């Protein structure tokens with residue numbers, strides 16, 4: 001699926017991410033600036049924080065308890081906040097645009 005990652009400064013990067021990879025893996029494998037994924041995707045660092053429009057989130061797995069706990073610690077928390085390592089990519093996400101925060105924690 002083609003995923004567009006938009007940096008805080010507005011710079012957009014569109015890359016092809018394989019189904020089954022997480023949004024975080026899609027970003028780090030393509031060296032997208034503004035996303036880190038320090039813990040490797042085990043939901044324990046929150047350096048993969050991103051913003052996904054709520055209407056797009058409707059088709060994604062809901063925020064689980066562990067993800068919610070980590071999100072509570074990020075400084076730029078918004079209603080659209082997600083940890084990108086917790087969102088698996090599907091073909092239905094083709095064309096998805098997600099935004100990245102100014103800082104990762």
Ligand code: FES
Pocket residue numbers: 024036037038039040041042043044045046047048070083084085086
């Ligand atoms: Fe660490 Fe997502 S990569 S919480």
